[in-house]
Amino acid sequence: MESPELSFTLAYVAFSLCFIFTPNEFRAAGLTVQNLFSSWLGSEEIGFIQYHLRRTSCTVLVHSVLPLGYYVGMCFAAPDKNLTSIFQASDGWRAFLLLSVCLHLSSWLLVMYWSCWCWHNHPISRTLQAFVRPSFPRWGAVAVSVNTEFRRIDKFATGVPGARVIVTDSWVMKATTYHVHMVLQSECHVTVTESRQHQLSPESASPIQMLTLRVHSINPAVRSFNISLNSTDYADLRLKLYAPLRNSPNVVIRQTISELFLDTFRAQVELNQPYTLPSGQEVELCIGCMQVPADAKLVRLCQAAGMGNESECQLCSCRPMWCLMCLGRWFASRQDQQRPETWLSTRVTCPTCRAKFCILDICAIR
Numbered sequence: 001m002e003s004p005e006l007s008f009t010l011a012y013v014a015f016s017l018c019f020i021f022t023p024n025e026f027r028a029a030g031l032t033v034q035n036l037f038s039s040w041l042g043s044e045e046i047g048f049i050q051y052h053l054r055r056t057s058c059t060v061l062v063h064s065v066l067p068l069g070y071y072v073g074m075c076f077a078a079p080d081k082n083l084t085s086i087f088q089a090s091d092g093w094r095a096f097l098l099l100s101v102c103l104h105l106s107s108w109l110l111v112m113y114w115s116c117w118c119w120h121n122h123p124i125s126r127t128l129q130a131f132v133r134p135s136f137p138r139w140g141a142v143a144v145s146v147n148t149e150f151r152r153i154d155k156f157a158t159g160v161p162g163a164r165v166i167v168t169d170s171w172v173m174k175a176t177t178y179h180v181h182m183v184l185q186s187e188c189h190v191t192v193t194e195s196r197q198h199q200l201s202p203e204s205a206s207p208i209q210m211l212t213l214r215v216h217s218i219n220p221a222v223r224s225f226n227i228s229l230n231s232t233d234y235a236d237l238r239l240k241l242y243a244p245l246r247n248s249p250n251v252v253i254r255q256t257i258s259e260l261f262l263d264t265f266r267a268q269v270e271l272n273q274p275y276t277l278p279s280g281q282e283v284e285l286c287i288g289c290m291q292v293p294a295d296a297k298l299v300r301l302c303q304a305a306g307m308g309n310e311s312e313c314q315l316c317s318c319r320p321m322w323c324l325m326c327l328g329r330w331f332a333s334r335q336d337q338q339r340p341e342t343w344l345s346t347r348v349t350c351p352t353c354r355a356k357f358c359i360l361d362i363c364a365i366r
Helices: 004-021 025-028 048-064 066-077 091-117 125-129 140-151 231-240 257-271 325-331 340-347
Strands: 156-158 163-167 173-176 180-184 188-198 208-217 226-228 245-247 296-298 362-364
Touching: 004 025, 004 066, 048 066, 048 091, 048 125, 048 140, 048 180, 066 091, 091 125, 125 140, 125 180, 140 173, 156 231, 163 226, 163 231, 173 226, 180 208, 208 231, 226 231, 257 325, 257 340, 257 362, 325 362
Parallel strands: 188 245
Antiparallel strands: 156 163, 163 173, 173 180, 188 208, 208 226, 296 362
């Protein structure tokens, strides 16, 4: 039969590892530093830099107290060892207690040093100081710029809390457990260095491909860093990343089913009859992405293509409001995800007026 001491040790080690590396179950239960101390940490959306200054400091303090917590727990799990009395405990346990107390006190001294002069000595602040220039005379001005861009809804953000990847208009950032790496897009280039295939994933029933990207900084005061990214997020990253992006020759990025469908979707639409805009009509930005002009129009053409009078497609009177890629993503999102072989032959509703259409009714604007 296992002793209470061994059972507690195994349980505490498992809890500590899960608390530090935070699996999905712990995040769902709220057992994270961010959730437990949310009232003191504040809002990441309002003050990104200030939030992570406090978060990393709080994380250091909480993680450093785990060995001391183990000692306190052993006082109750193994009362026969007399750990509640320092003088009666064995030399090994006294040494462990001394090291645990010193570790926790050292973390307090470190955080106090970081917080001096309005967090001037914190590693994140020192990173920001590398971007001080005439337009940003102090690291606080750089922090304001980062905070402002992070509040924008068009930023790219992905990854777990311990390795989040964030790309804004000017910055590439990686928020880890104890630090936030950052570099200006104008001062870096990104290289896809490795890809790893995982057959099992808790988030997806299908295999996933994880990419490793190296963010190289041309600023000697800023360290380069690696980011890990799911290949399904790679296309969104490319849309937001203006820095040069290169692939290593030996890395093959696997396209998702949706990306493969978009290529086929575009090729099929190119075969359809083009649509000519009426004289004087102007094309506005696509209301889906707000980045490119609307270049697609729904026109009922499937009967002319020989599909018969029984076609369920309907007339769409909407003016051109969507680009071809956004319309393709809408088309794919309305399909049976388990039967991709049927996607091209089905009908969906117009995202604006809900009139039914098929792929033969989509015309590229000329």
